[in-house]
Amino acid sequence: MWGLIKNELLKLSRKSKLYIVIGFLTVFTAIQCYAQYVDITAKAPEKVIEECERLIENLKNATVVQTVIQTDENGETKTTNIELQVTDTIEDAKREMERARRKLERMQGDWRENLKDEIKSLETLKEEAIAEGNVTRQESIITRINMLNYHLERDIEPDEEYIMKNTVIMDIITGLGAIFLAIVVMMLTVETIAGENSSGTIKLLLTKPVSRSRIYLSKFLASLIASLGVVIAVEAAAYLIIGIIFGFGNMQAPAAIGTKYVPDQIRIARYGMGVMPVLGSTTLVPLWQKLIIVLALQSLFVVTIVSLGMFISALVKNGISAIIFGLLITAVLTIITTQVEGFGTIKAFAVTMPFLFSTYSAGSLILTGYMSEALSSTSIGVPLAIAVMTGWTSLFFAAGYRIFTKKDVLA
C-alpha cells in the first residue's frame, strides 16, 4: 500500500498546483501575521499615549466650523457658521492618555498585585452585569476572573497583551480554517481520479494487478497526507518564525473552552431564537491543550474535505469539471461559514448549519462558543463536531468508493 501511496505522491509532487497552493497559503499566513501584529501593537500603552499626544497637538490650534443652513418663516434661507468646541475631544484624549500611563506604570510593578487589582475591578463589573441581568456578559467576566486566578494559583506570569507572541498561532489557524482550508484541500484532492480520466492514465492504473479498492484507498491516503502535510507545515513554520522574531509565548497560559448554552427565553420571545451561556460552564485548559484539540478538529475537517473531493473526483468525468465543481461547492460553503453571523439569523440556516461539516472548519470557533451563539444552537460542541464530520466523511467515502469500484471505464 505504501508503494501505491508513494506513486500518488510522486504524481502530485510534479503538479504545479501543489506549489501554487503552498505559495498561496504562505502569503495568506504572512498577511494574517502582519494583521495580528498591527492589531496587537496598536493597543500598546506607549502607542496609545503617542496617538493621544498627536491628537491633542493637532486639535490645540484648530477650530472646527460647522455650516448650518436654516429656512426662516419668510421662506428665506440663512447660512450660519458655528465654531465647535474641541475641548471635549481634547479632554477625552487626556483621560485616555492617563489610563495608558497608569497601565504602563503597572507593567513595571509585580504582576501578581496587578492581577489582584484587575480581579477586584472585574468583581465590580460582574455586580453590574448581574444587576443588568446580562448572562453572556456575566459568563465572560467570570471566565476572565477564573483565568486571572489560574495565573495566580499556578504562578504563571501572563504574556504582555500588547506584545506580539507566537501564541497568535491560534488565531492564524482559526483564520485559515474559516477562509481557505476547505478550498486548499479541495484543490489538492479533487483531480486525483478525474484528472487520470482526462489524461487516460486511469487505464494504465486499472489494468494492473491491484484492486480498485486499494487504488481508491491509496489515492485517499495520498491526498490526505499531502493536504495535512502542507497545512501543518505552513502552520508550524508560522509558529516557529513568529516565535523567533517576536518571542515564544507561554503555552501553559489558560484558555477558555467548552461553554455550554441553553435557550434564552427572552431572545426567543423577541427574535424567535437565541441562546445564553450556562453560568460557570466554561472550563480552563492550558493553551497547548486547546491547540491540540483545535489541530485534531482541523485534521478531521481535512479528512472530511478529502473524502468529499474523492467523491467528486470519482463522480465527474474529467479533471476540469472536477476542479470547477469542487471549488464551487467549497466556495459556497466557505461563504456561508464566514458569514455565519448573518446567515445565523435566518431560521433555516440556523437549524441546518449545525449538521453541516463546513460549520466546523475552525475548531476554536466551536470551542469558544462563537458558533453556538451565531447559530443560536445549544448542541454545537466538540462531540457534535466529531459526529457531524465523521458522518459526512463516511457518507462521501462510501459513495465515492462505490462509484469508483463499480463504474465502467470508457475514457
Next chain:
Amino acid sequence: MDVDVIEVRNVSKSIGRRAIIEDISFEVKEGEVFGFLGKNGAGKSTTIRMMTGLIAADKGNIKIMGHDVRTALTKALQQVGVIVENPEFYLSLTGRENLMCVAQMYGNIPERRIENVIEMIGLQDRIDDKVRKYSLGMKQRLGLGQALLCDPKVLILDEPTNGLDPLGIVVCREIIRKMSKKNGTAVFISSHLLSEIQQVCDRVAIIDNGRILAVENLDGVNGNGVQVRQSLENRFIELVGGTERCGA
C-alpha cells in the same frame, strides 16, 4: 503449447441500449500470437477493456491464466502486460519514473528488470527525460516497455504499431515474436491493419458489429507471404466489407 491462457466464453456487453459485443467466444493458447481484426468501432477495444477489467461484461466469462476477471481480477492480471488504445503516461514524470510507477503496482519487479526493459525498447538515452518531451514513436516504445515490465505470460496490445516509424514497427514485431517463441507468452493483438496482423499472427479472429465472424488459422501457409495476405484480405472483405465495396 495448448494450454488456454485467455478464455473468452459467450461474452456480451451493452452500453446504454446499444449492444457493443454480442456473444463472442475465443481462446488464446500459450505462446500463440492471436490477431483481433476489425474495422474501427467493431468492438475490439471494448473486448480488451472487458479482458482487463476496465469494464464489466454483462454476460459470459473471461478467464486469464485460469482466473476469472470478474471475481479474481488481480490474480488474472498478475502476469499480463496491457496497452489499451494509446499508451498513456504521466507526462510530467520521466520515462524511468513512469516505468517505476508501473513496477510498483506489480509489486515484485527488480531494478534489473527495469534496466533490461529500457534496453529492449531502446530508450537508454532519453529515459530520464520527461515524457512530455517524447515523440509519438518514443511514447509508443515506452508503452511497450510498461507492458513488458512484468515479464508477461499474456500480452494484450491494442493497435501497437499506431504512430511507430518503420524501424519502430520492426522492433515491435521482433519483440512480439521473441516473447511468444522464447518465453511462451500469449500475445493478443487488436488491429484494423491487415498487414500487421498477417505478419505476426498465428491465428486471427475477424470481428464486426460486436460479433466474431470467423477465426482463421494462418499457420502453415506462412511460407508464402503474398498468398496469405491475399487470402486474409479476401476473407476479410468477404466477411465484413463485401456489401460496402460492391454496393457503391
